[in-house]
Amino acid sequence: MNVTLTLNGRQVTAAVEADDSLYTLLRALGMHSVKCGCETTNCGLCTVHMDGKAVLSCSVPAARCDGHAVTTLEGMQEEAKRLGECLAGEGAEQCGFCAPGLMMNVFALAKENPHATEAEIDAYLAGNLCRCSGYVSQRRAVKRYLESMEVQP
Ligand code: FES
Ligand code: FES
Known part of the structure; x- marks a missing residue:
């Protein structure tokens, strides 16, 4: 079909x-x-x-x-660049294999709950597994990304 x-x-x-x-x-x-x-x-x-x-x-x-x-x-290259910089800046990326799926969920979170708390970030991203970097640095990166969205014109 x-x-x-x-x-x-x-x-x-x-x-x-x-x-x-x-x-x-x-x-x-x-x-x-x-x-x-x-x-x-x-x-x-x-x-x-x-x-x-x-x-x-x-x-x-x-x-x-x-x-x-x-x-x-x-299809989200501009957003990916901005979030990628946050992930790299917080040491939240090593092999990068999990990054595309994580990023797509973070973009959805940014739309649904742009002021997410740390607990809400953890809950939203609980289904995204990473074998390398650990989740604390990812959480910091996501917070940094959400905060950077607030200052976008
Ligand atoms: S490949 Fe789809 S959730 Fe793991
Ligand atoms: S950075 Fe390697 S799986 Fe997440």
Whole structure:
């Protein structure tokens, strides 16, 4: 079957199999920021936005994205640069494998709760696993990013 979606602002039509996940489709379309760490909805690495909300692309059937808008990190370069600087500045990035999924969740958090407390940041990002840097430095980076958004013109 064919699906037509708006991917990072551009309309795309692609053939999918009934058992393809959105993760598989996005990788086939060249969205290599999207990573897979588990395929069982446990790690958060595959997080993208569908119609502006964070979803785990490994658990969304590709057929479900027909007619919807999907955003990956490739479509959020300016925000990614700003958040990347916060992560690097707080020592919250080592191998970087978890970063794209974490970033997509942080962008969703920034929209839903731009003044999140530390406890709210921890709760929101609890599904994003990182094997390297630990979560305290990530929390500091996310706070720094949210605070930097407040001073944006
Ligand atoms: S790959 Fe989707 S949650 Fe781990
Ligand atoms: S920085 Fe390596 S998994 Fe998070």
